[in-house]
Amino acid sequence: MSARLLAGLAILLALLLVAPALLGGYGLSVLILILYFAFVGQAWNIMMGFAGQLSLGHALYAGLGGYVAAGLYVHYGIGPWAGVFVAITAAVAAGSVIGYLGFRFSLAGVYFALLTIAFAEFTRIGFDNWSWSGGSGGLFLKVERGVTDLANLRGGPVLFYYVILALTVGAFGLCHLLLRSRLGRYWLAIREDAEAAQAVGVPVLRCKMLAVMISAALTAIAGVWNAFYYNNLFPETAFSIGRSIEMTLSPIIGGLGTLGGPLVGAVVLTSLGELFTSVGEALNIPGIKQIFYGLALLVIIMYRPAGLWPWIAARLGLERKP
Amino acid sequence: MTADFLLALSQAITKGLLTGMVYGLMALGLSVIFGVMRVVNFAHGEMMMIGMYLAWAAFDALQISPMLSLPLIALLFFGAGYLLQRSLIQPFINRPEHQQFLLLLAVATLIANGCLAIAGPDSRTIQLDSQFDSYELGPLVLDAVRVHAAVVALLIAALLWLFFTHTRTGKAIRAAADNHMGALVVGLDVRRLYAVTFGIGAACVGAAGALMITVIPVTPFLAGDYTLLAFVIVIVGGLGSMTGALLGGLLIGVSEAVAGLLGDPALKSMFSFGLLIVVLLLRPQGLLGRKEQR
Amino acid sequence: MSGARLELVGLGKSFRGLRAVHDVSFTVPAGTIHALIGPNGAGKTTIFNMIAGVHAPSAGTVMLDGQRISGLRPDRVCAAGVGRTFQIVRPFKGLSVLENVTIGALHRHSHVAEARDAAASILERLGLADRRHQLAENLTLPDRKRLEVARALATEPRLLLLDEVMAGLRPTEVDVMVAFLRELNARTGLTILLIEHVMRAVMALAAHITVVSYGEKIAEGTPQEIIRNKAVLDVYLGEEEVA
Numbered sequence: 001m002s003a004r005l006l007a008g009l010a011i012l013l014a015l016l017l018v019a020p021a022l023l024g025g026y027g028l029s030v031l032i033l034i035l036y037f038a039f040v041g042q043a044w045n046i047m048m049g050f051a052g053q054l055s056l057g058h059a060l061y062a063g064l065g066g067y068v069a070a071g072l073y074v075h076y077g078i079g080p081w082a083g084v085f086v087a088i089t090a091a092v093a094a095g096s097v098i099g100y101l102g103f104r105f106s107l108a109g110v111y112f113a114l115l116t117i118a119f120a121e122f123t124r125i126g127f128d129n130w131s132w133s134g135g136s137g138g139l140f141l142k143v144e145r146g147v148t149d150l151a152n153l154r155g156g157p158v159l160f161y162y163v164i165l166a167l168t169v170g171a172f173g174l175c176h177l178l179l180r181s182r183l184g185r186y187w188l189a190i191r192e193d194a195e196a197a198q199a200v201g202v203p204v205l206r207c208k209m210l211a212v213m214i215s216a217a218l219t220a221i222a223g224v225w226n227a228f229y230y231n232n233l234f235p236e237t238a239f240s241i242g243r244s245i246e247m248t249l250s251p252i253i254g255g256l257g258t259l260g261g262p263l264v265g266a267v268v269l270t271s272l273g274e275l276f277t278s279v280g281e282a283l284n285i286p287g288i289k290q291i292f293y294g295l296a297l298l299v300i301i302m303y304r305p306a307g308l309w310p311w312i313a314a315r316l317g318l319e320r321k322p
Numbered sequence: 323m324t325a326d327f328l329l330a331l332s333q334a335i336t337k338g339l340l341t342g343m344v345y346g347l348m349a350l351g352l353s354v355i356f357g358v359m360r361v362v363n364f365a366h367g368e369m370m371m372i373g374m375y376l377a378w379a380a381f382d383a384l385q386i387s388p389m390l391s392l393p394l395i396a397l398l399f400f401g402a403g404y405l406l407q408r409s410l411i412q413p414f415i416n417r418p419e420h421q422q423f424l425l426l427l428a429v430a431t432l433i434a435n436g437c438l439a440i441a442g443p444d445s446r447t448i449q450l451d452s453q454f455d456s457y458e459l460g461p462l463v464l465d466a467v468r469v470h471a472a473v474v475a476l477l478i479a480a481l482l483w484l485f486f487t488h489t490r491t492g493k494a495i496r497a498a499a500d501n502h503m504g505a506l507v508v509g510l511d512v513r514r515l516y517a518v519t520f521g522i523g524a525a526c527v528g529a530a531g532a533l534m535i536t537v538i539p540v541t542p543f544l545a546g547d548y549t550l551l552a553f554v555i556v557i558v559g560g561l562g563s564m565t566g567a568l569l570g571g572l573l574i575g576v577s578e579a580v581a582g583l584l585g586d587p588a589l590k591s592m593f594s595f596g597l598l599i600v601v602l603l604l605r606p607q608g609l610l611g612r613k614e615q616r
Numbered sequence: 617m618s619g620a621r622l623e624l625v626g627l628g629k630s631f632r633g634l635r636a637v638h639d640v641s642f643t644v645p646a647g648t649i650h651a652l653i654g655p656n657g658a659g660k661t662t663i664f665n666m667i668a669g670v671h672a673p674s675a676g677t678v679m680l681d682g683q684r685i686s687g688l689r690p691d692r693v694c695a696a697g698v699g700r701t702f703q704i705v706r707p708f709k710g711l712s713v714l715e716n717v718t719i720g721a722l723h724r725h726s727h728v729a730e731a732r733d734a735a736a737s738i739l740e741r742l743g744l745a746d747r748r749h750q751l752a753e754n755l756t757l758p759d760r761k762r763l764e765v766a767r768a769l770a771t772e773p774r775l776l777l778l779d780e781v782m783a784g785l786r787p788t789e790v791d792v793m794v795a796f797l798r799e800l801n802a803r804t805g806l807t808i809l810l811i812e813h814v815m816r817a818v819m820a821l822a823a824h825i826t827v828v829s830y831g832e833k834i835a836e837g838t839p840q841e842i843i844r845n846k847a848v849l850d851v852y853l854g855e856e857e858v859a
Contacts, residue, residue, distance in 0.1 A: 054419050105603045109419045110362045114553055115602050118595040125588045182722050182731075189719045192708035199668065199702070201694035201723035201771050241546065245427065252424050287438030287542070294431030301424045302410075305417065 016165055020158045032161050032229075034270045036222065039168040041250035041262030042175055043218035048248070049257030050179070050187040051211030053102070054109065057116030058219055058247045060123055061091040063238035065220030066227035067133050070141055073152070073228075075132070080153045084224045088217045094119070095216030099209050117241060124239035138234040141227070153228035160229045167225065168263075171218055175259055178214075187211060191257070219247070253300050255307025264309040272296050329461060334579040336462055342575020343472035344533045346568035348548065349555035350479060351526030353567040356556060358499040358519045359415060362422050365430035367548030369524060373399065373531020374540035375437055381448045381535075388448070389474065392532040396478075396525040403524025407517045415516070430545065438542035447539040471533040478529055482522070483564055495519050499562070554598045560611025569610060573597075619647040619807030620697055620774035622667070626676035627686075629662050636662045637831045639676070644775075644824070646681075647805040649797070651812055651822035653842075655852050659831040660811045661703055664777050667809075668700045669693035680775060694723060699773030701764040703780050703811075707752035713763055714739065714748040720770030735770055742766045742796065758789045769800075775807045782814040794820045815853075827852065 020028055040062065047053050068090050069083035098119055102112045128136045148155040153163070178184045186207045189197040198204050227233050237243060254265025273293060280289030304311050348370050355363050363369075373395055380391040410429070414422050455466035486492040498505040498515050505512050534540075551574065559570025574594055581590035601608060622644040629637040637659040644650040652660050665671045667678050669690040678686035685696050708716050717735035718728070725731040739745045742762045747755065752763060761781055768776060778797075782790050794817050801808055812818045818825065818839065825842045827835040829851045835842060842848055 048420060054423070056423075101603060105606070107602060107606070110356075110553075111557070111602055111606060113419070113423075114557065114598060117550065118598050118602075121591060121595050122599075125592055128588060180728065182726055182728060185715070185719055185722060185728065188711060188715075189708055192710055193706050195670075195690075196702065196706040196708065197719070198690040199694065199700050200720040200767055201691050202719065203691045241550070248420070249424075252420055256420065285439050286443055287435035290431055290435040291439065294428045294435065297424060297428035297431070301421060301428060302413075305421050 013169070020161055025157070028157050028161060030270060030274055032157060032164060034266045035161075035164045035168045036226070037246075037250045037266035037270060038263045039164060039171050040219060040222040040247050041254070041266055042168070042171045043215050043222060044247045045251040045256065045262050046175065046178070046218070047211050047215035049251060049261070050184070050191070051208050052191045053099075053208065053212065054113045055116045055215075056113045056241065056244050056248070057098075057118070057120035058215075059239050059241070059243035060094060060116070060120040061216040061219035062223030062226065062243065062247075063120075063123065063127070063233075063235070064090045064094060065223030066233050066238060067127065067139065067223075068220075069224040070139055070227040070233055071133055074139060074141060079151050080224055080228055081151065084221060087220045087224050091216040091220035091223075092213045094123075095212045096209065099212035103205055103208055117244070120239050120241065120244060124235045127235035127239065133235070134233070136235060138232055139227075141231040143231050153225075160225070164225060167221060172259065172263070174218075179259065183207060183210060249297070251307075253297070253307060255309035258307065258309050258313075260309045260313065261307050264312065265307070268308060330583060331580070333462055334583040335576050336459075336464060337468065338576035338579030339572055340464065340468035340472040340575070341537065341579070342572035343475045343568065344530055344537070344571070345551065345555060345575050346571025347475040347478060347526055347533070348530035349552050349559065349567040349571050350482065350564060351523040351530065352552040353556045353559075353561065353564065354482075354526065355520055355523035357562045358495060359516050361411060361415065361520075362419055362426065363523075364423055364426035364549060365433060366527060366552045367545035367550070368430040368433040369399070369527040370531040370534065370548050371437060371540060371542070371545040372433060373528035374535040375441060375446070375531075376528070377532035377535045378446045378448055378540060382446075387450065388532045388536050389470065392474070392529055395532050396529045399528030400521040400525040404517045404521035406524075407520035408513075411520065412513060412516065430549070434542055434545050441542065443542060445539040445541040448535055450536060453536070467536045471536055474533060475530070478526065479564065479568055482526070485522075486564070491515070491518060551594070554594050557606075557608055558597055558601050560608025563608065563610040566608050566610035570608070618774065618805040619801075620681045621646040622650075622775055622807060622809060623679040623682075624663070624667070624676070625679070627663065627666060627673050627678065628675035629659075629666060629671060630674045635831060637666070637828075640826075640828065640831075640833050641676075642826045642833065642836055644807055644809055646774075646807055647801070648823045649801055649808040649810070649821050651810050651818045651825045652828065653812060653815075653818060653825060653852065654828040654834075657830075658828045660828060661779060662831075663828070664700065664779055664809075664811060667693070668698060668777060694771055694773075697772075697774035698777065699768035699771050699775070700777035701761075701768055701779055701781055703783075705757075705760045705764045707755070707760055707763055707767075709753035710751065712749050712751055713744055713755070716752050716763055717766045717770045720767040723771040731770075735766075738766050738770055742769075757784050758786075761785065761793070773806070775809065778808065778810040778812075780811055780813060782812060782817045785814075787816070790814060790817055793817070797821060 019031055023031060044055065044058050047055055065087035068087040069080050072078040072083040072086060073080060098116060102115055107115055127133050133139055144154055148159060150159065153159070186197065186202045189202055190204055190207055194204050249269055250265030251262045252265070253269055254263065255261030276289040276292040279292065300308065352363060352366050355361055376395050377388040377391055380386045381388065410425070414425050450467065452466045452470065457464045457466060457469055486496055494510050495515050495518065498510055498512050502512065555570035555574055556567055558573065559566030577593045578590045581587060581593065625641050627637060627640045640663060652663065654660055662671065666673045666686060669688050669692065672687045677684055680696055680698065683696065685693050685698070688696065708719065714732065714735055717738055718732045721731035721734040722728070725734055736745070736748065739748055742765065744759065744762055744766060747759065752760070755763060765778070765781065782793060785793065797808060798821060800806055810821065822839055825837065825839055826833060827842060827848050834851060835845045835848045837845065843853065
């Protein structure tokens, strides 16, 4: 990594650390959203950008993570810092099943994507009918005003901001290390030519499974954070294909397979989203916000199909391909 | 099992078969698009939705029955599909799936919200006299509209079959689908063929929409479900097989109707997705598809 | 990396009723260079694919130093000590030359830095060191072939399978590759099995040749024996003067 990039990141981190003091309530909530999508986008990026498997059912892992941790908290008083481990286990188990089925039966591309959608939908319907998780009526966490409790993730936006900031920095750090490791190189090789990789001894199945499992684990953590931030969970939304698609937008728009992609994508898309929401409210036509959003997606995918970050990085003369 | 239940079941199954024929037509459109060009048309449900809106608009404004506006709508869709493919989609044909998916997702978002902006969020239906008629087949009572829709759908499928087997363009398209490089080598204008193919797929979907509005109301929010449904049908029925798409449609139509009878709509989704998973794992070429290299 | 002994016993492969290879048996003693020749479609690459683990044999076994490797997955076969190149080269196009070979070296060196050093020295020996940072997709064909060999060598094999590595090379380039392989075999004792149509290379390298046609072995022997063998001449070599 070049010195310029390192310096830039240091400044960015410093700014982010003091952000709550600089931004008002609205600004902070937008920044929280950006960090959330950067985090969850990075998690999805591992499976798609690094291991090349298109998952359109990633909400499954977030939903499972959220429900497990929230359920344990609501029913047994188990705090999220312990609950997250159970959540991760559940998500990794689900991911392993899907990954194994997909790879064992040689599903790729849209076929694999449909498999992931099917599992997410199945789980959605399952949770709709499960009373432990509150069924279709939803699961609710008690909100206690004025309490700041890190152990149980009860508190105001500032608490959640620092948690998601830490998670996002952690995720980026993890991905940076992974990419430079042997596993990361193997992922690159698999993406280029899986058969040739196997011929030089790359254990393709194992590497792909690891990508799925790491991706699922991180997404589950995002789900836990999400559940405790919004204090409610509904199967209809937690496992929805809309949620799944949301998770894919930042990394694809920002730059698949790159480290900076999900962050850039999250910044651009969230900002555009807020912009279009205000414009939409001003114009007062139903659906106008989504029309602008769709146009933005269209323009970006047509003119920068590899994503925005590679283009920006090239412009700034920064990092080469990881 | 009582005789009443058996009758209700047979009634549900026939109803399902009839609606299923229209689903089959919609899926046929996707089978053609996905089968020939491998384009993941995430806007498929949205396209059918516009077909429904157009047919509704024609009826609402000009009192034209969807059966009559159908040919015009199909033609319109053919042209729009041709242009869309030529301008927007062609460059994405050999790109990775995630890029195709995002492109068509953007298109789908635009279409769905365009409809929302123009027509508003309320559901729209049309009132036809024939909606009160029915045919009797022994003890079974069949809704006239569903029978008409099914018959027209079948007719269109038959026309399509004739096109693909007996016309030069149709055969050229099948050749290009089988072997892209070979098609280029023998001098076929593959780009034009792809555009025609997308046009035909779109026309099927538009026609399916015109038929569907006679049976259910349209809202700007139903599109996503239909995209998914189309993919499930195509994969279960088998890629590249026209009969497969129709058969898959019938299967899904029947399961939907039976689930409705048994009272649990969730059951219908579970059946569809369960079937999808089983097919993907055990027989990815679908019930009637040919084994292919993926 | 001294060589391993390769034994094919009664090897056969059918694809949905089509018999591609039938009852092929031969042995490649450790440290020797052996050639597999025959007309196109004779089943040579299928035999390679069975050794390398891409296909499981329908019949027969493949043994490396007495251990059965047939039926293992390709990465397990590589772990057992088999390196291979492909008939149509398959470099990791978006990666640099050095990164390509490093992936191979990672098989034996779990630290990336170590692997990269090992890769760099292999590139030196193959004359690719000055192009180490070039993207593989920008290489010329001869360089891609060399890259493919380098990548396979990085996995420290005891048996190297070369599938038509001379194809598309000019005579001078063929001579360079032949010299390299001869030196490699002499210095390290690496066992080499090559599929080749370029008879110039076969005659220069192989101590022993197996000839297959229509999936069956039709002859085996030294180069001098083979070029005089009537069956071989009928089926493959023809009236050609072999240098």
